[in-house]
Amino acid sequence: MDLTDRFTTAAERAGARVVRCPRRSALLDYLAAEAAGSILLPNFAVGSRLNLAAGLRQRNCPVITEDFRRLAPRADSGVTGANFALADTGTVVLDSTDEPLRLASTLPLRHFVILDPRKILADSMAAVGVLGQLQKHPDPGFTAFITGPSRTADIERVLTIGVHGPAQLHILLLQGVSEDLLES
Amino acid sequence: MNRQRDRNYRARIEAALAATRQQDALHRFGDAYLEARRQAFTGMDFEALRQNVSRLKDEVDSHREDYLEQFSRLARAAGARVFRAVDGAAANAYIVDLARRHGVRLAVKSKSMTSEETGLNAALRQAGVEALETDLGEWIVQLAGQRPSHMVMPAIHMFRDEVAALFGEVTGEAEPVDIQHLVGVARRQLRNRFLEAGMGISGASLAVAETGTLALVTNEGNARLVASLPPLHVVLVGIDKLVPTLEDALCVLQVLPRSATAQVMTSYVSWIRGPVPREGQARELHIVLLDNGRSTLAADADCKDALRCLKCGACANVCPVYQTIGGQVFGDVYVGAIGLVLTAFFSGLEPAGELIGACIGCRACAAICPAAIDLEEIILRLRRRIGDREGLGLAKSLVFRQVLRNRRLFHALLRGASLLQKPVFGGRDSIRHLPLHFSSLTEWRTLPVIVEKPLRDLLPAVENQPVSGHRQVALFAGCATDFVHPRIGLSLVKLLNRADMAVSFPLQQTCCGIPALYGGDRETATELARQNVRALLADNPQAVITVCPTCSTALRRHFVELLQDDAEYAEAARRLAGITRDAAVFVAEQGPDPAAHVQRGTLTYHDSCHLKRRCGVWQEPRQLLSEAGWQVQEMERADRCCGFGGSYSFAGYPEISREITKDKVNAILRSGAAVVATDCPGCLIMLRGALEKRGLGLRAAHTLELLGEALPDSSR
Numbered sequence: 001m002d003l004t005d006r007f008t009t010a011a012e013r014a015g016a017r018v019v020r021c022p023r024r025s026a027l028l029d030y031l032a033a034e035a036a037g038s039i040l041l042p043n044f045a046v047g048s049r050l051n052l053a054a055g056l057r058q059r060n061c062p063v064i065t066e067d068f069r070r071l072a073p074r075a076d077s078g079v080t081g082a083n084f085a086l087a088d089t090g091t092v093v094l095d096s097t098d099e100p101l102r103l104a105s106t107l108p109l110r111h112f113v114i115l116d117p118r119k120i121l122a123d124s125m126a127a128v129g130v131l132g133q134l135q136k137h138p139d140p141g142f143t144a145f146i147t148g149p150s151r152t153a154d155i156e157r158v159l160t161i162g163v164h165g166p167a168q169l170h171i172l173l174l175q176g177v178s179e180d181l182l183e184s
Numbered sequence: 185m186n187r188q189r190d191r192n193y194r195a196r197i198e199a200a201l202a203a204t205r206q207q208d209a210l211h212r213f214g215d216a217y218l219e220a221r222r223q224a225f226t227g228m229d230f231e232a233l234r235q236n237v238s239r240l241k242d243e244v245d246s247h248r249e250d251y252l253e254q255f256s257r258l259a260r261a262a263g264a265r266v267f268r269a270v271d272g273a274a275a276n277a278y279i280v281d282l283a284r285r286h287g288v289r290l291a292v293k294s295k296s297m298t299s300e301e302t303g304l305n306a307a308l309r310q311a312g313v314e315a316l317e318t319d320l321g322e323w324i325v326q327l328a329g330q331r332p333s334h335m336v337m338p339a340i341h342m343f344r345d346e347v348a349a350l351f352g353e354v355t356g357e358a359e360p361v362d363i364q365h366l367v368g369v370a371r372r373q374l375r376n377r378f379l380e381a382g383m384g385i386s387g388a389s390l391a392v393a394e395t396g397t398l399a400l401v402t403n404e405g406n407a408r409l410v411a412s413l414p415p416l417h418v419v420l421v422g423i424d425k426l427v428p429t430l431e432d433a434l435c436v437l438q439v440l441p442r443s444a445t446a447q448v449m450t451s452y453v454s455w456i457r458g459p460v461p462r463e464g465q466a467r468e469l470h471i472v473l474l475d476n477g478r479s480t481l482a483a484d485a486d487c488k489d490a491l492r493c494l495k496c497g498a499c500a501n502v503c504p505v506y507q508t509i510g511g512q513v514f515g516d517v518y519v520g521a522i523g524l525v526l527t528a529f530f531s532g533l534e535p536a537g538e539l540i541g542a543c544i545g546c547r548a549c550a551a552i553c554p555a556a557i558d559l560e561e562i563i564l565r566l567r568r569r570i571g572d573r574e575g576l577g578l579a580k581s582l583v584f585r586q587v588l589r590n591r592r593l594f595h596a597l598l599r600g601a602s603l604l605q606k607p608v609f610g611g612r613d614s615i616r617h618l619p620l621h622f623s624s625l626t627e628w629r630t631l632p633v634i635v636e637k638p639l640r641d642l643l644p645a646v647e648n649q650p651v652s653g654h655r656q657v658a659l660f661a662g663c664a665t666d667f668v669h670p671r672i673g674l675s676l677v678k679l680l681n682r683a684d685m686a687v688s689f690p691l692q693q694t695c696c697g698i699p700a701l702y703g704g705d706r707e708t709a710t711e712l713a714r715q716n717v718r719a720l721l722a723d724n725p726q727a728v729i730t731v732c733p734t735c736s737t738a739l740r741r742h743f744v745e746l747l748q749d750d751a752e753y754a755e756a757a758r759r760l761a762g763i764t765r766d767a768a769v770f771v772a773e774q775g776p777d778p779a780a781h782v783q784r785g786t787l788t789y790h791d792s793c794h795l796k797r798r799c800g801v802w803q804e805p806r807q808l809l810s811e812a813g814w815q816v817q818e819m820e821r822a823d824r825c826c827g828f829g830g831s832y833s834f835a836g837y838p839e840i841s842r843e844i845t846k847d848k849v850n851a852i853l854r855s856g857a858a859v860v861a862t863d864c865p866g867c868l869i870m871l872r873g874a875l876e877k878r879g880l881g882l883r884a885a886h887t888l889e890l891l892g893e894a895l896p897d898s899s900r
């Protein structure tokens with residue numbers, strides 16, 4: 001099995017939905033169909049490269065690109081990229097030091113992550129170096145490992161989704177947008 | 185332990201035993217956990233992974249100051265404030281003061297066992313700050329005014345109807361008893377509070393020295409909100425959470441979620457370094473590094489391994505005592521095996537004493553621990569320490585010192601008991617007079633009969649054994665085989681004779697001393713070790729065979745330890761340890777030729793705690809039995825304790841023991857087998873007694889007995 005398949009299997013087992021998007025328009029159509037309410041769209045490399053804001057607005061989606069502190073608590077969806085991913089556990093890794101990225105990935109019920117499959121690493125041990133690069137620079141840093149949706153089993157051990165964070169995690173695979181593990 | 189305290193504790197156990205709904209839930213949880221965990225570790229080398237974790241944690245331990253200094257320096261470089269708190273009071277004072285200075289009225293918390301340890305919520309409340317738990321389980325427990333009964337699942341002792349009632353009080357409406365709905369209530373109720381809060385308080389699972397990074401490992405996503413929404417983030421973290429490098433942290437993450445919740449990875453791991461920015465307002469990150477007894481623990485050679493703990497909760501999940509009485513009773517701030525150890529350091533030996541006494545010594549905790557902590561061994565050392573401090577009590581010390589150390593007297597008493605039991609009770613229901621077992625608790629199991637002729641009188645002399653060569657081994661029988669189940673020893677002789685090997689029975693052998701040692705009388709145990717070493721090595725045998733795993737542990741480990749400073753015996757004890765073999769393994773090595781292939785029926789096998797988890801033996805007996813014509817039908821959790829635990833089931837906590845035995849008997853019944861085999865005479869006493877009492881017609885037998893019967897010229 002190649003890395004993308006392994007990643008997909010593990011991420012789906014953790015409760016994420018993994019969607020292969022052949023091109024930008026397919027990705028935008030998916031977002032427009034699945035995102036409900038207003039969409040938090042922070043500034044990130046792949047997002048700008050794909051010009052997501054324009055694409056979503058074209059599809060009549062209400063997009064929020066600023067004033068996150070005020071607007072994020074009421075938004076329904078958030079869209080971010082990913083720095084890289086881990087195949088063995090189905091984890092996406094997002095450097096979310098920037099507050100808008102943090103808000104977009106923690107508050108809404110739906111979180112959409114755009115990932116270039118070339119950024120999938122085999123496992124966490126393969127990520128030691130890049131995690132070091134993200135954590136060793138002098139400024140503060142917040143790196144998030146995200147594996148499936150927010151969950152709890154605190155009442156009678158019954159697995160229940162979406163207790164504090166996103167209840168849905170959509171991972172959109174799009175080839176050719178980034179190979180750089182230090183950007184999202 | 186003082187009387188009143190003991191009485192109170194027993195009352196709490198009674199109450200816990202009456203809470204059958206909780207017991208049931210903990211049992212189902214334990215079973216489901218084990219299966220899910222097995223899947224999560226599929227394809228991984230658990231032993232190698234946990235050795236690695238223990239190595240890296242020990243590395244921190246040997247250079248703790250350096251790593252603390254490095255961590256603090258790098259965290260500060262990223263803008264964090266770091267405070268070292270010697271104890272809980274200092275940590276609380278720092279956090280309360282911070283809240284005051286910033287005018288904080290509400291602090292939102294994510295799960296932090298460390299803050300339970302320091303009593304932070306109460307300290308904040310006194311200062312007029314509301315400390316709101318946001319982890320679902322913690323919030324439930326907080327609303328109920330209780331403390332967590334599990335380190336990972338704080339509200340595992342509660343049920344959906346109770347949660348609905350608690351939430352109804354918050355919302356002022358009748359909340360439906362539906363879990364999905366209740367989780368939604370928590371999301372809605374808590375969401376705004378994150379946004380209002382002036383302070384977020386969390387713990388951390390890891391503190392990485394090489395970068396000054398903290399890792400928060402969670403599933404719900406509340407820790408991320410706590411860490412990034414309020415203007416102040418306080419992390420209260422024990423100094424035991426340090427790891428040297430990011431790579432080490434990732435190694436810990438390979439075992440932590442798998443052990444804690446049987447997930448390959450939790451939903452979120454947040455790596456936080458310094459105060460992350462917030463729009464329009466500066467944020468602060470305060471890291472409180474808590475000692476609170478950890479340095480004392482580190483300096484205690486007997487117990488320091490406990491500092492490797494990852495707080496995964498696995499040792500509670502698999503513990504039969506925890507499953508029976510729950511974390512509210514079998515624990516304090518921390519529960520289960522690690523709870524017993526940490527309570528001794530955080531709260532003192534006295535409160536720990538009752539918990540330590542309630543441990544049955546099954547080693548399930550040590551086998552599952554992802555940090556390779558030998559929890560049972562540490563508990564044993566603490567028990568000894570309590571014994572040293574509190575003395576033995578008159579009855580125990582009389583038996584140990586006056587009787588056990590004097591083999592002739594001890595054995596004469598046992599023989600006398602055999603005569604005595606007849607006129608009084610007749611037949612099988614009789615008092616057991618083996619050391620320590622004075623009680624006549626026969627209501628839920630029959631007690632074994634002390635035989636008229638012990639094994640030492642029955643075993644044929646070496647000259648009379650049908651062997652041609654000169655190969656000879658010595659048998660160490662142990663009290664239960666010698667005086668209760670001599671057939672076990674006779675079977676061994678038959679089996680080994682068939683392999684052309686003679687078996688001698690050194691007559692000076694006596695009790696292995698474990699009852700004295702575990703009962704806290706080291707001196708008597710040492711004296712018995714000397715007597716046995718002398719007796720067993722007298723004829724210079726090529727091997728000494730044990731038929732009881734507990735005795736085996738005594739010969740192989742405890743004798744060496746007890747006699748290490750004894751100039752005359754240290755070397756001999758090591759020699760004895762080197763030639764001591766477990767019967768099943770030794771017999772399997774002799775490659776016995778089973779008789780013509782006969783179908784003997786189905787049998788289920790019970791793993792004795794000590795044989796499997798001390799001696800590492802579980803395959804050989806099964807293999808021998810199936811070669812002898814038995815079809816082995818596994819029961820559920822074959823290696824779960826049978827409830828015996830030596831004096832535990834008689835003098836310690838017979839009411840807990842009874843419940844554990846009941847679970848075992850039910851597992852045996854569900855297997856559908858007609859016979860249950862085991863390799864431990866102690867387990868045999870327990871299983872036979874419980875099966876007989878319930879009139880179930882199932883047979884319990886030692887593996888050697890069954891193998892002996894399978895030999896061609898045998899009759900039962």
Ligand code: SF4
Binds near residue numbers: 499502549550
């Ligand atoms: S030895 Fe057994 S009874 Fe004792 S704490 Fe460990 S698991 Fe529980």
Ligand code: SF4
Binds near residue numbers: 553559
């Ligand atoms: S002692 Fe071991 S099993 Fe128990 S909580 Fe700590 S790491 Fe987990």
